Amino acid sequence: MRIVDAKVMVTSPGRNFVTLELTTDEGLTGLGDATLNGRELAVVSYLEDHVMPLLVGLDPHRVEDTWQSLYRGAYWRRGPVTMAAIAAVDVALWDIKAKAAGLPLYQLLGGASRDRVGTYGHANGRDIPELLDSVRARLAEGYPAVRVQSGIPGLKAVYGVSSTDDSGSPVMHQQARPLVEDWDTDAYLRHMPNVLEAVRAEFGPGLPLLHDAHHRLTPVQAARLGKDLEPYHLFWLEDCTPAENQEALRIVRRHTTTPLAVGEVFNTVYDYQALITEQLIDYVRSAVTHFGGVTPLRKLFDFAAQYQIRSAIHGPQDISPVGMAAAVHLDLAVHNFGIQEYSGHTPLTEEVFRHAYTFEDGYLHPGEAPGIGVELDEELAAAHPYEAAYLPVNRLHDGTVHDW
Numbered sequence: 001m002r003i004v005d006a007k008v009m010v011t012s013p014g015r016n017f018v019t020l021e022l023t024t025d026e027g028l029t030g031l032g033d034a035t036l037n038g039r040e041l042a043v044v045s046y047l048e049d050h051v052m053p054l055l056v057g058l059d060p061h062r063v064e065d066t067w068q069s070l071y072r073g074a075y076w077r078r079g080p081v082t083m084a085a086i087a088a089v090d091v092a093l094w095d096i097k098a099k100a101a102g103l104p105l106y107q108l109l110g111g112a113s114r115d116r117v118g119t120y121g122h123a124n125g126r127d128i129p130e131l132l133d134s135v136r137a138r139l140a141e142g143y144p145a146v147r148v149q150s151g152i153p154g155l156k157a158v159y160g161v162s163s164t165d166d167s168g169s170p171v172m173h174q175q176a177r178p179l180v181e182d183w184d185t186d187a188y189l190r191h192m193p194n195v196l197e198a199v200r201a202e203f204g205p206g207l208p209l210l211h212d213a214h215h216r217l218t219p220v221q222a223a224r225l226g227k228d229l230e231p232y233h234l235f236w237l238e239d240c241t242p243a244e245n246q247e248a249l250r251i252v253r254r255h256t257t258t259p260l261a262v263g264e265v266f267n268t269v270y271d272y273q274a275l276i277t278e279q280l281i282d283y284v285r286s287a288v289t290h291f292g293g294v295t296p297l298r299k300l301f302d303f304a305a306q307y308q309i310r311s312a313i314h315g316p317q318d319i320s321p322v323g324m325a326a327a328v329h330l331d332l333a334v335h336n337f338g339i340q341e342y343s344g345h346t347p348l349t350e351e352v353f354r355h356a357y358t359f360e361d362g363y364l365h366p367g368e369a370p371g372i373g374v375e376l377d378e379e380l381a382a383a384h385p386y387e388a389a390y391l392p393v394n395r396l397h398d399g400t401v402h403d404w
């Protein structure tokens with residue numbers, strides 16, 4: 001079998017998604033997600049100008065070899081643009097291989113290690129009463145675990161909190177420049193224990209609760225937050241410090257038993273090296289889409305398993321249903337699965353990307369369709385073309401740019 005065609009499509013059924021499609025001489029097609037939120041067109045160019053011309057004529061069964069040649073062959077390794085492009089190729093090749101075998105992808109990854117995949121949903125509120133309502137809504141939808149994000153008194157805008165969208169997805173502003181949000185770390189650190197206290201008082205000790213600090217704290221601030229939240233027994237505290245500095249987590253870890261989750265902006269195993277070998281974290285959070293695909297993410301999970309660290313694949317709405325499908329196959333197959341982030345997609349997105357994976361009573365299953373189980377409606381996708389959209393930027397009260 002040979003690859004005879006490669007094309008990349010950008011569609012915006014509510015937000016932008018980048019999809020690679022590979023076609024073989026036997027008529028099989030494979031899809032891969034290459035969506036990099038707010039920088040989509042850079043990945044399109046990387047694929048169209050530098051990767052797709054190299055794929056035509058290759059044997060699609062050579063998944064590992066193709067991955068290695070794209071990673072090592074470019075000389076310029078790593079980085080989100082490169083790894084999103086490689087991820088799309090990797091997932092499209094796995095899709096073709098599994099379709100050729102007539103099996104759902106999870107069977108090629110060793111088969112199911114569990115019956116269904118547990119998820120967490122997002123609850124947001126501008127204040128505590130609104131957050132409690134949002135947690136109630138997630139529980140009514142069946143979610144077994146909930147991430148809680150709350151507005152902070154004195155701040156106009158807070159990450160993850162939208163007045164129009166209760167799904168928990170960060171707001172994308174359809175305009176030429178990013179919106180500016182405000183931030184005050186002291187106010188946040190004072191308020192978060194009240195938030196968790198109120199949520200625990202309302203929903204009891206048994207509900208797994210997560211919180212995302214979104215890289216906004218210094219190591220010592222993160223250590224304080226972890227300690228202050230210990231009475232509320234978080235499932236995890238996510239991205240407490242800026243991700244570039246692995247050593248920061250040593251300080252945090254020394255001071256708190258709150259479990260730590262890191263990695264949604266990481267793109268290779270090297271970003272995790274000290275975090276895993278020194279057991280500084282409890283969950284690895286990379287997305288199939290941003291980590292170079294199923295091939296390296298499987299290796300990361302196996303490496304993490306040696307240190308009792310579990311998987312928690314990043315699954316915001318800016319991962320397309322193609323990336324989500326690949327994630328759910330991995331979730332079902334790996335032994336050290338932890339939890340899957342999931343907040344669904346808009347009805348229009350679900351029409352553009354028809355998928356075999358299902359979400360029932362808070363649990364996902366990849367389905368039994370051969371491959372990753374996603375079909376793209378190209379006509380509908382083309383009817384919703386790319387729209388420039390940026391994540392907000394974050395500034396302190398004096399105007400200084402802060403981590404987002």
Ligand code: KDG
Pocket residue numbers: 037170212214264314315316318341391
């Ligand atoms: O594009 C940025 C989002 O993917 C990110 O803000 C979502 O932090 C996030 C999460 O945990 O899902």
Ligand code: MG
Pocket residue numbers: 212214238239264
């Ligand atoms: Mg996050």
